[in-house]
Amino acid sequence: MAYILGIPLVILLAIFQSTLLGTFQFLEGRPDLVLLAVIGWGLAGGSEEAMVWGLVGGVALDMLSGVPIGTTSIILILIAMLVSLYEDRIWEANFLTPLGITLVGSLIFHIMSLGVIILMGREIDWSYMFSRVILPSTFINLLLAIPSAQVFKVLRNRLYPPEVEI
């Protein structure tokens, strides 16, 4: 069920990211909806499905971008793996965990994406990219981290109701 729902969802989120959010920017930063979905679903306890979401979402993002197909998938799968280390451990106890993981995940996502851009032979001004793109994007992702984690937690509880001992 998580795949039937999740795969079209991440493709739609990639389309939203390209169509709707292209014009909504803070400096040059934009929210990374697919990344938030992968982190949110991973934190809600579906890290293995989140890895597949990362693969599909990454391909969708790369199709709507100038970077080679597969690169964003690799980054998102690695982030989903990172999230899986925290799955079901701290989240229940600490409300702020999504913030910490989104902070780390966003930074890894953008730094690795920038690494791909450099490998493609493009010139990069690191300080400009940090101040105008990476940090603003991370900030927007942080604003959306808790609501998105809540949404995916509710969704997962609906799809897979927790077992109750009587």
Added chain:
Amino acid sequence: MRRLPPRVIIVSVLLIIALGLLILNLSGFLQPVQDLVARPIISVQTWFALRFSALRDVLTSPRDMATLRGEVNRLEAENALLQQEIISLREQAAEADVLAALLNYARSQPQSRYLATNVIGRDVSPFIRSILIGGGSDAGISKGMPVVTSRGLVGRVVEVFATYSRVQLITDPENAVNVKFQESRTEGVLTAQLNGELVVDLIDLNAELSQGELVLTSGLGGKYPADIPVGRILSIHHRDYDLFQQATIQSSVEFDQLDIVLVITNFRPLIFEQPNP
């Protein structure tokens, strides 16, 4: 032997798939599959882009102003076309003596053919300045075709798929445009800085530029046709000890507001092979 945890196996399999896709993509074998997969995605994206564009127009203008806004848009478009006509006439007048013979040749050539297409999205990578347009090889678009609006140069097509194409904007640092200044008749090369600022470099130190002077494509290098407006001079950087002077340009196109663009379909760019390092 210890068995690997299932999560590690899943990650490994997915990473191998992603790496396989990357290799296939880099070797060019993925294009037919990409064309096929992109069709439904681009249909959905076009649907969203058109509705979002209409919604944005409604939200950004008061309801009773909608008719007036439409009229203003029409007049603005007409004005832009007239401006372009004036620019073209000025160009012809300035170059009439030198280019009389060439002008006759130019007149005998067919007019530029344009294909109007919607902007369906922006590059999802914030590090690349490009847009996606809703026309691809099915519509006759091919790599290298220049893209303009009634206001001026937007960029050129760098990737073509069956149903969509990617246009590299002139604000992308990877793009370089040979330009000329309308009044001073000098030439230079326009490149975007990493912060998106447009700068014309390699301008003759003796050239007398003026603020607000119009910048047009020169046609040199065969990448773009000549005489497409690019922008106006915002500031001039002239230092006597430099070999060349530079000028910062204000683009005539608002890249954040692009809804529809025109692809010049009958222009065949000259493609030079990259020299091997």
